[in-house]
Amino acid sequence: MHLAWEPEDEAFRSELIAFLDEHAPSETRAQRDFAGEDAGEDLIPKWARDWQATLFDHGWMIPGYPPELGGRNCTPVQTLVYLEEMTSRGIPRSLHFPGYAIVAPSLLEFGNEDQKLLAPAAIRGDTIWCIGMSEPNAGSDLAALSTRADVHDDHFVVNGQKVWTSYATHSQMCCCYVRTNPDVAKHKGISLLIVPMDTPGIEVRPLRHISGSDGFAEVFFTDVVVPRENLVGGLDDGWRLTQGSLAHERAGLWVEGVARLEQSIDGLVELAKRRGVAADPIVRRRIAEGYQRAASLSALGYKGFTSFAQGTSAPEHSYMKMATSELGKALYELGMEIQGPYGPVTDVDRGEEHGRWVNSFFVSFANTIAGGSSEIQRNIIAQRVLKLPRG
Amino acid sequence: MDFAFSSDQDLLRETARNLLARECTPSVLRGHRDDPAAAAPLWNHLRDFSALGAGPTVDLCVFAEETGYVAAPGPFFATTALFQPVLGAIGSGLADRASTGEITGTVALAGADGFWTINKDRVKTFVLDADTVDVVALVEMSDGGGASVTLLEHPSARRVETIDSSRPVFEVDVTAGERIPVDADVVDALVARATVVLAAEMVGTARRLFDMSLQYAKDRRQFGVPIGSFQAIQHKLADMSLDLERAWSAVYYAAMALDADEPTAYRQRAVHVAKAAAGEAAKRAAKDGIQIHGGIGYTWEHDLHLFIRRAYASEALLGTTGWHHDRLGDLLFAKR
Numbered sequence: 001m002h003l004a005w006e007p008e009d010e011a012f013r014s015e016l017i018a019f020l021d022e023h024a025p026s027e028t029r030a031q032r033d034f035a036g037e038d039a040g041e042d043l044i045p046k047w048a049r050d051w052q053a054t055l056f057d058h059g060w061m062i063p064g065y066p067p068e069l070g071g072r073n074c075t076p077v078q079t080l081v082y083l084e085e086m087t088s089r090g091i092p093r094s095l096h097f098p099g100y101a102i103v104a105p106s107l108l109e110f111g112n113e114d115q116k117l118l119a120p121a122a123i124r125g126d127t128i129w130c131i132g133m134s135e136p137n138a139g140s141d142l143a144a145l146s147t148r149a150d151v152h153d154d155h156f157v158v159n160g161q162k163v164w165t166s167y168a169t170h171s172q173m174c175c176c177y178v179r180t181n182p183d184v185a186k187h188k189g190i191s192l193l194i195v196p197m198d199t200p201g202i203e204v205r206p207l208r209h210i211s212g213s214d215g216f217a218e219v220f221f222t223d224v225v226v227p228r229e230n231l232v233g234g235l236d237d238g239w240r241l242t243q244g245s246l247a248h249e250r251a252g253l254w255v256e257g258v259a260r261l262e263q264s265i266d267g268l269v270e271l272a273k274r275r276g277v278a279a280d281p282i283v284r285r286r287i288a289e290g291y292q293r294a295a296s297l298s299a300l301g302y303k304g305f306t307s308f309a310q311g312t313s314a315p316e317h318s319y320m321k322m323a324t325s326e327l328g329k330a331l332y333e334l335g336m337e338i339q340g341p342y343g344p345v346t347d348v349d350r351g352e353e354h355g356r357w358v359n360s361f362f363v364s365f366a367n368t369i370a371g372g373s374s375e376i377q378r379n380i381i382a383q384r385v386l387k388l389p390r391g
Numbered sequence: 392m393d394f395a396f397s398s399d400q401d402l403l404r405e406t407a408r409n410l411l412a413r414e415c416t417p418s419v420l421r422g423h424r425d426d427p428a429a430a431a432p433l434w435n436h437l438r439d440f441s442a443l444g445a446g447p448t449v450d451l452c453v454f455a456e457e458t459g460y461v462a463a464p465g466p467f468f469a470t471t472a473l474f475q476p477v478l479g480a481i482g483s484g485l486a487d488r489a490s491t492g493e494i495t496g497t498v499a500l501a502g503a504d505g506f507w508t509i510n511k512d513r514v515k516t517f518v519l520d521a522d523t524v525d526v527v528a529l530v531e532m533s534d535g536g537g538a539s540v541t542l543l544e545h546p547s548a549r550r551v552e553t554i555d556s557s558r559p560v561f562e563v564d565v566t567a568g569e570r571i572p573v574d575a576d577v578v579d580a581l582v583a584r585a586t587v588v589l590a591a592e593m594v595g596t597a598r599r600l601f602d603m604s605l606q607y608a609k610d611r612r613q614f615g616v617p618i619g620s621f622q623a624i625q626h627k628l629a630d631m632s633l634d635l636e637r638a639w640s641a642v643y644y645a646a647m648a649l650d651a652d653e654p655t656a657y658r659q660r661a662v663h664v665a666k667a668a669a670g671e672a673a674k675r676a677a678k679d680g681i682q683i684h685g686g687i688g689y690t691w692e693h694d695l696h697l698f699i700r701r702a703y704a705s706e707a708l709l710g711t712t713g714w715h716h717d718r719l720g721d722l723l724f725a726k727r
Contacts, residue, residue: 001393001397001646001647002650002651003392003644003648003651003653269723269724272724281717281720284720285717287720287723288717288719288720291660291664291719292641292663292668292719293668295644295660295661295664296637296638296640296665299637299644299664302640303394303639303640303643305394306393306395307395319632323633377629378625378629379622379625379629381629381633382619382625382626383625385632386625386628386632387609388608389609389616389617391616391620391621391625
């Protein structure tokens, strides 16, 4: 047990810092104050595309990957150091996560040789991907999805609807989960298809976020023809592919969540000073409680990472996802409360920080819902970690 | 950064766990309530581990977590976490005898308000186990602003009843004796270290409450099914386990920070976080634990209350959760 990093890992950090100092564009700094997801008017601005390509070309996009996939074959510990440094500086890697974080790893793990060739462009951000998962009647119960793909000799015909599909308005490609066999148990009749978004029969209708910005969409499929070779993995074997993500980065996903919490705490202290309530014992205690919970979660993240790096299973991921999203929401709400009557003000001239706290609060509603709601995380903890019986 | 125990630490934990499961059963706790001598056999075993008081904080925390799990009575915590460091700070010749378990001791520092900040109050409060230890180390604020230590053998002490009989507390009057000067910062640092060790103990107590409640949820059947299959119960246990996990992590983070001699402000924050996180975990485990048990948990005959009592008494000792949050707030607002 010790807190220090090894010298070779600190050398790795220094190399990263030197790269960031030289290459990170000024726009990356502007991201740090907000809850993420919400990039404003332009969903994927040009600077963000250029930055993602720069990271890829220098081996800093997914450093655990080999150079041809935008990395430098670094160790798991160095990946954690990378995430620490990027997030504590508030520098995003990419403003569209599905391609590099989910699609590429899934294709590399489950795809055939031709499909694997799609991965580099997904990671570099040259191809924008969306993922067709949720449907109007399949949310937390994803396996109940009903978008149908009829199987023909050399192609599929897809009919149905996806919803909450992030980046669908900007995507060239979609990784789409479809039902290929309605006659078996719901988990056993699902397949994964690669669907080019310009295929006839696809209609994308933007859905506006609660925060007012366009981010996700409904996607309608009407007799969409998809070639047989676009099937990823086996027919009816798509369910296990839904678990695909950057397995070697999963143990570090919490780092970004914790970094945002720490930035919120710093921001709350400054906000309280500006609003003249820095001496209010209730305000001080509530900010301190937030600090304590963020700091103890950070320690839990490192503990989980130690288990992961040693090859033991690390259930901390579910804890961290649930706890960081819930605490984040509470801190943004506290920021509003500290402003009293001005909490909901977004007016640039009168509110605090262009409505930072109320806007982040609204955006953060998504964090306890998307990617497995807090209630689903508690079910997972109870049943998989604590081994309680299913209800 | 490495959160894994060494093989020696694993062995220490296993040894402590097996010994305490055997020697500190709930019937020992119940016996000790009426007669302090009932815990004497336990001390005969624990004295062999007294050297932990002079070793790394992490190792002492590993052991304390297990004593907390069984709510161990006796002078182990007072001697290793408080008394030995005070002897070390003043260079006392008794230090060696304390670390071999030959003598036991406790520290009288808190004043009328009950918080462990150096003071000039004439009555010292929350002196642990003062009836059974050999020596009480009295810590006072000196006229110059520094501190002094006076070693008193078997001073008279007044018992103050609390809900927790496993760790009796006393009032001790300041009396004349040889005052040995000590740096106030050194005293603050050793209180901080003892606070982390107590937090480790509390994590152990919270884990006991959690384990009992989890097992009960799996065993107890209502409406034809285990109550642990109900989502209302599952989500309570998930939240209890989250608080427990983050408290454990915060405690060992703080212990590592103390052992690594990190900068003072960094260590102070880690200590406050550890005690406050342990306080939240212990209180949640106590309240939700009894709720999950239902009526049987409310009875004297069930063992649950033995650990609820220890949890709440420890939460109030060496700074409550709220007090540590307030000190954290002071540190957060002091910077820049």
